[in-house]
Amino acid sequence: MACCRRLFAALVLLLAAAAQAEPPPRFPPGAVWHQDIRDAPLHPDSAAMVATWVGLGGFGYGRMQIDFSFHVVRAGDDAPLRTILAYPSAGSYYSPDCEAPGTAMPVPADAAIEGQAGLACDNANGDCHLLVVQGSRLYEAYRANASGTGGLQAQCLAVWRLDRTYPASNRGEHCTSADAAGFPIAPLLFNADEVHAAMQQADGDLGHAIRFILPNARMATTLVGGVRRPVYVRPASHAGGPSGPEGTIPYGARLRLRADFPVGLYPPAAQVILRTMQRYGIVLSDGGNIALTAESDRYTEHTWASLGITSRVFDQAVPAAPVRAQDFAVLDTGPRIVETYDCVRNPELVDPYGLVARTLRVGSGRRELTSLAWQGGAERVDIHAGTELVAMVDNTGAFTAKPRPRGTPWRVCSAGTSACSEAAAPMSDRYLHAPKAPRKTLPGRNQD
Known part of the structure; x- marks a missing residue:
């Protein structure tokens, strides 16, 4: 009888996991993130920028590593709401870039903040992203931490419409989001379910660009009137706090893995991710040390372990051919824009x-x-x-x-x-x- 109870409990957990498995949040096919960039022109200074970047150390820690700490929470229509409380103060909340304090967002009881098992996070010392999808809306909070029964501390809440194709300036020129480049986060992550699905197709890929980050000292700035200023390029609408030389790559840069990279030497799941880097690229989204960010397998049906993907797969699985900074080229996505931090929000997209x-x-x-x-x-x-x-x-x-x-x-x-x-x-x-x-x-x- 005890054996049967254990079997029944395992079946319930399996069915619950399958019921939760949903496609990752994505924008319509016309969004810039779904642009196939295999034939896109390179920036004329691509080789020089990559050489400067490599000289600064390349990827954080000198390797392409994966961070699996991001959770993407799915909220039902009846999910409880929490009200945004400006953190650490009303004056330091990112306004008008982000939704006003007092805005409510759905936060299910089983939600978890980045790197946490629940809604408590040391937001004084971490990014503490909370990513929640409800229908066609994506809620992304930065420096989040639950407060009481109905509040949520945050320094920014960005709400995205997943059924909309945004303009080149995203939610507004010089406007940040929960990511310093002004990007959405969840649609640029990759998870175990979508990698598994792509593995079932010959030569499969994920169909969207992938988010990556770098240390601030390896991202470009420029001199304006003798003062070093941050810069960004499309598809970004904002730059965080870069402090690198002018010759390196800027915020928002879209990079493409070289076409002759030996993808076939890697395990099948890793091949899916590498082909995606060749066809849709990686986009420079924020500052930090661990280059790639994937969704955890907390809410997915498949696990990273079952797919053979580890944090160090791209620098350890094939010692003779690790993925290096010099294996990428920089696309020409337009001129550099000097950051002013004067956000001008785009009008809310309204359906006639x-x-x-x-x-x-x-x-x-x-x-x-x-x-x-x-x-x-x-x-x-x-x-x-x-x-x-x-x-x-x-x-x-x-x-x-x-x-x-x-x-x-x-x-x-x-x-x-x-x-x-x-x-x-x-x-x-x-x-x-x-x-x-x-x-x-x-x-x-x-x-x-």
Whole structure:
């Protein structure tokens, strides 16, 4: 009987783990993180930047190591809420970069902060990230620590819409997030479930860029008026506290593993990660010593141990061919931007709604037009007919265009985003022209 009870308990735990297994949080396919960069042009100074970086020590600790301390928590619709309390003080909270103190975020009872088993974290001495996904929203808190029954200390809370494609400046130019480059964190991690899934495909990869970090002294600055200033490049929107020479790589740099790296010498799971570095690259996101950051296997179905991935796989599994800084090249993602720390938040992405589409016939010649009317949306909107971008215009809540073939769906989107209305096909015709004069009637005649 005791044996059966143990077997039943093990089965319950297995089913619970399987029920929790979900795909990692990801943005739509059009997001910059999903860009295949195999053929992307290199920065003209790539070789010089890499040489300078290597001379400074390359990756932290001189090796490509993996940190498995990040947890990605999945929250149901009924998850309890905690209110953000500015930490360590209201004046030191990252405003306006981050959501205002007092904002609530879902925090399940079984949630865990980075490197912890629960919601207690020494945020005076650590990053203490708390990453929570609920539906299409991703909540990422920096320097988090639970306070009482309903509070959460944090120096920043960044909320991301996973169903949106963000502009080049992410949540705003010179704006940080829970990551110093202004990046989302969870979508740039990799976990054991997605690596396992990619292993089931021939030549599989993860389909997204991977987050990496470096010591501040190995990231670029520049001299402005005799003062050394931080710099960043796209896809970053912010730089933390770099202190390295101008010739090294800057915050936000996207690096690509060389195409002829001997991937086949590595275990199958490691090959998936290496192919991802060749096809989607790694992006410089924050300061620190352990180069790569992966999701822990606390909430995943598969474990890193079961896949044969250890923290030191990339410098110890194949002693003859470790992954080194000089195996990477720097992509050309645009000019360096000098950091001012003056955050200008982008407008909140708003879905236009209530779209009505009608076909009108106007004038004596009965010229046909399609008339659109909607509510909400950003200051400028994109008008789409099927897959065609018809116009980019100021948002007046109305637009008129030449008709498209019958049944063509129209959408209105906040400019440059995938924040769109529901599709609407034009309704039945209306006639807008001068009304006919009423027919004269004789006195006493029925006028019905």
